[in-house]
Amino acid sequence: MGKVVLVTGVARQLGARFAERIRREPGVDLVVGADVLPPQAPDPREAGDGPRAPYVFSHVDLRRPAIARVLAEHDVDTVVHLNVSATNPGATARSAVKEINVIGSMQLLGACQQSALVRRLVVKSTTGVYGSTPRDPAVFTERTPPKTLPADGFAKDAAEIEGYVRGFARRRPDVAVTVLRFANLVGPSADTPLASYFALPVLPTALGHDPRLQFVHEDDAVEVLRLAALEPVAGLPDRPVDRSGTFNVAGDGVLLLSQCARRLGRPTLPVLRPALGWAASLARQTRAMDFAPEQVGLLTHGRVVDTSALREVFGYRPAYSTPEAFADFAAGQRGALLPPERLAAAADRLATLLSKRS
Template sequence: MGKVVLVTGAARQLGGRFVRRVQRDAGVDRVIAVDAVAPEHPLGSAEFVRADIRQPAIARVLAEHAVDTVVHLDVTATPLGGGNRATVKENNVIGTMQLLGACQKSPSVKRLVVKSSTGVYGSAPRDPAVFTETTPPKSLPSGGFAMDAVEVEGYVRGFARRRPDVAVCVLRFANILGPAADTPFAEYLSLPVLPTVFGYDPRLQFVHEDDVIDVLLIAADEPRRGTLNSGTFNIAGDGVLLLSQCARRLGRPTVSVPLPAVRWVGSALRTVGMSDFSPEQIRLLTHGRVVSTDQMRETLGFVATYTTAEAFADFAAGRGPGVLPPEAVARAVDRISTLVSKERV
């Protein structure tokens, strides 16, 4: 008998992709795809179970199918269907609590993989240049999806103490990009004009959605020789991009907003449909964030196929041309830089 893998968040694009991919692994016997709503995309040969992880019924799903591997992808910043921010938080936090409670009672569960975010480090002016998995944040997130991720990780650590026999892997993803990315940061980068914080040009990291699927497969599998797929790992592509570089490569003009007015801009963007333009998102656009991926490579044994720049390029290609041709934006910025340099001389 092969493994029985339960995947939460199957109705979302990322969850659906992982469900279709993991069922092709030779060591997997069955895949149970779970979500509160029916997915609009195909799930291959996986068995779909309509269940709300916020409800105790999820324990019955684990027991009925003798699940041994749980991949919890239903930790997200964007609502599904007609949900709002309160619904998202409840699903992230209460849903994770219920799922972990069900896993704790299930003797068959031997492996747990949880999708988290590098947002747990926050973004502050006195942050280190690079965060490692053990670096404490200078300022904890105060709200939004980042705060949800902090709470989720706290519950996961408690579960790991109560069930030391279960291999627990927490993957802290940088901003996920790709042609089909549906994250809040992808929404921000898709705006016709990008609001930026006056006087700041933050460093950013991205991870390609294809690499997300590949590293989830490693985390959900039995560890290979010389690797260990339990613990907490930062997941990001090599290198960084400045926000100004992102705007140039997209062909998007920017408008610099003084920091005191940025929250008003965030409120305005939420009214037009941006789901998580929270104070934490604004802090990221102000101070940026860069994480070390040494443990990802050396301990987990995963090397991202796409660098940060390549992940961004694939995302940009999928979004089509911006308001301005990227070449024209680059020439204009270079010309201005040259003029400024001459003035200083």
């Protein structure tokens, strides 16, 4: 019997794309999508040729024990957990997003631990677990401990989830566990908080700071997930490649925030660091965008990671460098500012807040 792959988070762009891509992989007999909302429409970029494995969708909330039933019902042996994000469809409050990320991951890991069939687990994480502080090293490797653990937001969720995944790996040494720490995801259809920031008509920046940033193209993200989900190929003579462990995923090179702004044709507005945090807080309160404190740290101090392990163990070098990935993102963002109705609503809420403060 071939592989049966469970993909969580198929209501988001990355999950939907990966589910379509893995269906075209030889040896995959069935792909099961799991989410609280229906999956996105198939991405035409994943159309391809040749046969496809059947696809079934399970309407399931990972925070509920029902996920164990899904694993058992379909004899799942490979789990690709992508429902770990800064925002989630249908969740309007930060507390709800945290529940989906952390409680949902705990329930999924518990179900995997009880399943005798699961043999491979791939978990989407973020380079945000390293944090962004002025005392950080120039480049983070997978073994570099953060100077300061993330205190809130998506980065804190990811750090907690990684801890639970390490516990799972100790309890189930028979399961190959891979954690992928992705840099900021960009591409023509990127739907991340940082993409919303770059869609602003004017980009607020921290006065006196021009951080170094890294990006990974969504095409490269799908390919790395594909490699992680498959059985390892032969490496050196008589020794297969072991893709278990934690890996940074980012395009080669870096971009300064000022370079990103110029590529987008956006003016910048340098403000004092406290004012940038205050503006981010107002953005969250007015729901103009979901911009967490961790993003403020990134836009102040930046973050760069080493990807040697990805090249050496996976044998994969991202097709898009960081500048190339951002250029592809920027090409689809020309003039793509926040919708007028959202800007107007945000302005009204901001005026109300300012009047209360005065």
